[in-house]
Amino acid sequence: MDRKIRIGALISGGGTNLLAIMDACESGGIHGRMVFVGSDRPDAAGLDRARTRNIPTFTVDYRRIIDDYRVAPEAVLPPDDFDLEEILAKQSLFAPEADPGRVNRFFLTRAVAEARLMAAMAATPFDLLVLAGFMRNLTPYFIDRINTAALKPRIMNIHPALLPAFPGTDGYGDTFRYGCKVGGCTVHFVDYGEDSGPIIGQRTVAVVPGETLDAFRKKGLAAEWRLYPECIQLFAQGRLQLVPRTRTLADGEIINRWIVEILPQ
Ligand code: GRF
Numbered sequence: 001m002d003r004k005i006r007i008g009a010l011i012s013g014g015g016t017n018l019l020a021i022m023d024a025c026e027s028g029g030i031h032g033r034m035v036f037v038g039s040d041r042p043d044a045a046g047l048d049r050a051r052t053r054n055i056p057t058f059t060v061d062y063r064r065i066i067d068d069y070r071v072a073p074e075a076v077l078p079p080d081d082f083d084l085e086e087i088l089a090k091q092s093l094f095a096p097e098a099d100p101g102r103v104n105r106f107f108l109t110r111a112v113a114e115a116r117l118m119a120a121m122a123a124t125p126f127d128l129l130v131l132a133g134f135m136r137n138l139t140p141y142f143i144d145r146i147n148t149a150a151l152k153p154r155i156m157n158i159h160p161a162l163l164p165a166f167p168g169t170d171g172y173g174d175t176f177r178y179g180c181k182v183g184g185c186t187v188h189f190v191d192y193g194e195d196s197g198p199i200i201g202q203r204t205v206a207v208v209p210g211e212t213l214d215a216f217r218k219k220g221l222a223a224e225w226r227l228y229p230e231c232i233q234l235f236a237q238g239r240l241q242l243v244p245r246t247r248t249l250a251d252g253e254i255i256n257r258w259i260v261e262i263l264p265q
Helices: 016-027 045-051 062-071 084-090 100-121 140-146 173-176 213-236
Strands: 005-011 033-039 058-059 130-131 155-159 181-188 199-206 242-249 254-262
Touching: 005 016, 005 045, 005 213, 016 045, 016 140, 016 213, 033 045, 033 100, 033 213, 045 058, 062 100, 084 100, 084 140, 100 140, 130 213, 155 213, 173 181, 173 213, 181 213, 199 213, 199 254
Parallel strands: 005 033, 005 130, 033 058, 130 155
Antiparallel strands: 155 181, 181 199, 242 254
């Protein structure tokens, strides 16, 4: 088989998905190896899990950048190659009617953080970047500089709901409170929107009558630990291909979307 893929990870918290991925790399479930782990929070517990395995780690403290900007915006300079107009034209995180001051502030501070992420990652070549509980939206500034080959996305995310239902930060909570009888998790490539990129894999988890949100969340997380390594292995095997899909809505509007096709082994 080909060489192992090099996987980088970004995390914000406990890193149980990171652990599942590192374990799968070691057991052969993923033909790959973890080459770095980065975080937006210096206190992310997952950083220790990586250090224990001698995997290089780094932190870019998003909170501090955002706070610095609040105190003295003129002192927080965007990267030289940051073009706000270009980012605004591409982004789909904010609706057109969103407050422009807030939107501009968001993309400027994120570009500062993302440039630091890329600087930290620059020393270590990687094939795939996995977001494993990374609680920050990436912007076109970062995504375009990572996805340099056409139709070969290489940033993956895991989301705690059956997308496109319940994007956002609390997928299990939203699924549970809505009264869904089934929820689950989704692995997808990252695009310019929030949890909106092409879906690679999904796993369902039943909401059992009478169970607590906490119990449902635990089952969901356990499903994530199986799904994420499976999807990463498909990437490692070169079996994920983007293909165009056209849908015509009832009013005649045509939607073009890239979807992921899984190639046979
Ligand atoms: C997971 O539920 C993931 O889907 C969500 O955040 C949680 C992270 O858990 N985005 P962990 O840090 O991998 O333990």
